Amino acid sequence: MSAVDSLPAAAGDRPRGPLALLRRLGPTGSHVAALALVLVVVVVVASLLSETFLTTDNLLNVTRQVAVLGILAGATTLLMVSGGIDLSIGACASLCGVIAAKLLNGDASATVAVLAVVGIGMGVGLLNGLAIVASGAPPLILTLGTMSILEGFSQATTNAETIPVGNFGWLGAATLLGIPMPAVVAGVVLLACGLLLRYTRLGRDALAIGGNEHASFVAGIGIGRVKIALYVIAGALAALAGLVLVSRVGAASPMGGVGLELQAVAAVVIGGASLAGGRGSVAGTVLGVVLLGVITNVLNLLNVQTYYQSVATGAVIAIAVMSGQAGTRWRSDRGAGH
Amino acid sequence: MGAAPLLRASGVRKSFGATQALKGVDFELRAGEVHALLGPNGAGKSTLVKVLAGAHRPDAGTLTLDGRELGRLGPGAAHAAGIETMLQQTALIPELSVAENIALGRRVGRGGLVDWRAVRRDGAAALAALGLELRLEQPVGELSIADQRAVELARALSRRCSVLILDEPTATLGAREAQVLLRQVRRTAAEGVGVIYVSHHLDEVLAVADRATVVRDGRVVELLELRGERTVQAGDLVRAMLGREVVVAAPPERVGDTGAIALEARSLTVGRRLRDVSLTLRRGEIVGLFGAVGAGQSTLARVLSGQTRPGAGSVAVDGAPLRARTPRQALRRGIALVPEDRLRSGLVPAFDVAENIQLSARALSRGVLARRRLSEARRWVGDLGVQPADPTLPVAALSGGNQQKVVFAKAVASGGRVLMLEEPTAGVDVGAKQEIRALVGRLAGDGAAVAIVSTEPEEVLAMCHRIVVLRKGSVVAELEREQASRQALTELATGAEAGR
Structure with missing residues (x-):
């Protein structure tokens, strides 16, 4: 996927040299380019450290492992470019997975279960969006509250136990043309998010609101309905992520999605989005997700203890964000960004 | 002492x-x-x-x-x-x-x-x-x-x-x-x-x-x-x-029918910032809303453009009442605003020129896709003399005067027939000032009703057919251009009249 939602390149008189290239790419584009370079280096180092890393099986495995995170990161990208955030999507994914499992075990057809669960996800998103728009409460804290509520519901529904699900493997365990189904779903979702941001009114309005909310209001954009629509989409994608997770694992855990929302935020910020909104791209998010996935995978292959994996992943997030910030400063010092 | x-x-x-x-x-x-x-x-x-x-x-x-x-x-x-x-x-x-x-x-x-x-x-x-x-x-x-x-x-x-x-x-x-x-x-x-x-x-x-x-x-x-x-x-x-009287350019001629009332505001009141203000805007007419900083003219513009709701009073557009709660509703009825603070209220800096110009028009349009009409943006850029004349440049890369032209284009491109222009030529160089003034005259000639909100006597004298003077939230005078001078306007706006 190319930088589908970065700014169009500037035409007119074009100076040459690396600075001019950065200027043409824009702040988002040059961040994505730098991140791609980092990813290449990490892949090279990984393949030197582990023989199994650069095998088809392992790489497909990586895509399967990052798929759920990828779906949630797509939702987070849409929200974050508009200046919003939703911390409840991880909990929403677990709740939806749990409910789907109950429905499937209670003789509901897969279609019914999927539709019901996606509807629930959209309902949760609608409530989040309405509450944020009506009250003006900061989304970070409001969705933190929703997260706790949804976690509570999941635990109550299952008595805090994992529910095994049979006969629901097509979404998570199957493959399409050799590619794991979760990866196919995540790819479609991320492509759709990219197209949405680039070509639809909703996507452009989201970027406009994140870039300058007051100017967007004065320009006549219906700020409230745009925000609500974005939270509804995020809820639907959270439900989808929950379904993929249940299908892949073959069981629904009430804590299955816990923490994924923060990993998604990390991936999106690594991908160059600004927490303040107005900046970010799905291309960057994809690279952020893959980078996190590759690092986890390599540490697994090298049999590093999970405790130290956590340390390493945390360090990667911190370093990536700091260097992204430094890059932004460097560009603006030289007048290449804005 | x-x-x-x-x-x-x-x-x-x-x-x-x-x-x-x-x-x-x-x-x-x-x-x-x-x-x-x-x-x-x-x-x-x-x-x-x-x-x-x-x-x-x-x-x-x-x-x-x-x-x-x-x-x-x-x-x-x-x-x-x-x-x-x-x-x-x-x-x-x-x-x-x-x-x-x-x-x-x-x-x-x-x-x-x-x-x-x-x-x-x-x-x-x-x-x-x-x-x-x-x-x-x-x-x-x-x-x-x-x-x-x-x-x-x-x-x-x-x-x-x-x-x-x-x-x-x-x-x-x-x-x-x-x-x-x-x-x-x-x-x-x-x-x-x-x-x-x-x-x-x-x-x-x-x-x-x-x-x-x-x-x-x-x-x-x-x-x-x-x-x-x-x-x-x-x-x-x-x-x-x-200082000495400087020659102020004459406003553009009134062209066409100036009879039809486009907007009528009655007894608008907003706290103590605006008290019982009535205003009539006619098609083809350019009206100045003049006063010192904070005299109420900006509040009036915010009320009419749907950014502030009045505590009392009513607004009618083309004879039908308008109760705009948001700029979106005002824009739907053809009231477009060029805000004074273009960086805070006028532009999305990360977007390019074309997208900024079409922001309002797109917000009012229907459909799912964000259609990008580059040729139309090019026409606006050419019409207003935006430099550089490239609608795909990020708007943040433009000078202040050219950014102002972009905000202006956005208001007109939205189909606004009642234009509220706040300090339209502030921070704009002399050439751009003339171009913007000429454009305002042209728009009025085409039948738009224009209100110029300003604290500069020269600005309203150079552009307006009629000037409403506000002071401390109330209208203190309404003058035809021919009766107005810098001295008269400044005396009215500063309360020098009252002090006599």
Whole structure:
């Protein structure tokens, strides 16, 4: 996927040299380019450290492992470019997975279960969006509250136990043309998010609101309905992520999605989005997700203890964000960004 | 009155980039006097005030306080030297009590502990000095704005300041409250403080000030004794502020039918910012909404463009009532706004020129896809002479004047038939100014109703057929262009008429 939602390149008189290239790419584009370079280096180092890393099986495995995170990161990208955030999507994914499992075990057809669960996800998103728009409460804290509520519901529904699900493997365990189904779903979702941001009114309005909310209001954009629509989409994608997770694992855990929302935020910020909104791209998010996935995978292959994996992943997030910030400063010092 | 000046500035120069804001200003302030600082917008008043308050460092010139030269004055040093500034907005902490606010920033007590008895004692003394009867324990946020201003005065006094700078202190006050504040300002001066009083309201200046320094184009053009033998009239002050009459371009001819009423507002009221204002805009007519900063014309524009809801009154567009709660609803009825602060309210900096131009039109359109009509954007860019003429450039890369043209294009491209233009040529170079004025004339000629909101007499004189003058939230006059002059407009807007 190319930088589908970065700014169009500037035409007119074009100076040459690396600075001019950065200027043409824009702040988002040059961040994505730098991140791609980092990813290449990490892949090279990984393949030197582990023989199994650069095998088809392992790489497909990586895509399967990052798929759920990828779906949630797509939702987070849409929200974050508009200046919003939703911390409840991880909990929403677990709740939806749990409910789907109950429905499937209670003789509901897969279609019914999927539709019901996606509807629930959209309902949760609608409530989040309405509450944020009506009250003006900061989304970070409001969705933190929703997260706790949804976690509570999941635990109550299952008595805090994992529910095994049979006969629901097509979404998570199957493959399409050799590619794991979760990866196919995540790819479609991320492509759709990219197209949405680039070509639809909703996507452009989201970027406009994140870039300058007051100017967007004065320009006549219906700020409230745009925000609500974005939270509804995020809820639907959270439900989808929950379904993929249940299908892949073959069981629904009430804590299955816990923490994924923060990993998604990390991936999106690594991908160059600004927490303040107005900046970010799905291309960057994809690279952020893959980078996190590759690092986890390599540490697994090298049999590093999970405790130290956590340390390493945390360090990667911190370093990536700091260097992204430094890059932004460097560009603006030289007048290449804005 | 003491002969030796308390504060003296000599030969002060200050430039911002290529613009010289102060071109060698001499100014002196005596202890115990109220000294008004007057001048039109952009004359250099606020720069001078900021230099005196230590917020700006002068490029050249010296400042002496009590005969001692002040070196490199920063805000902290100005404070320590006894120079206090009171801004248009109150700088109190609403949750804290009157006494605490008066003690704020000073160390009352010992070893990190607050000496509450000293806080109350000092607070009571400061209130007594101004004859204020306020409860020391009351949170400042519960006081009226007038009382809050008074608390600020008391605080300045309690800090034993020798120079007090007041910048439009009555801007948020009603007429009676302003009178009370002016009395308190006199009392402050009677305590020996030198007061610098910056205001657009000449009636207030005549009531409160002993002397007035008039600044124009970065220079002091006149120093007037207001309490001398010869009584100074408000008209004299206006003449000194404006200088010789400059030739102002004539507004565009009225073209076509100017009969049809496009917008009618009746008795609009917004708190004390706008009181019982009625306005009629006709097709083909350009109307100026003129007043000093904060006189209500911006509030009126915000109400009509759907950004602020009026407390009372009604608006009708093309004869049908409009109750706009958002700019979106106003735009749907054809009311488009070019906001004054283009960076905050006009542009999405990360978007390119084309997308900024089409932001409003797209917001009003239907459909899922964001259609990008580059050829249309190119036409706008060409029509308005946006430089560089490339609609795919990020709007942040454009100069201020060209950004303003983009905001302008956005309002017109949305299909606006009633255009509210706030300071449409502010910060725009001469060439762009002419282009924008010509475009406004053309739009009116095509049947748009245009309102120009401005604090610059030249701006409304050069563009408008009819000029409505506001002062302190009310309409004080409505003039045909032929009857209006800079002198007349400025006298009306500053209350010089009322002061006669």
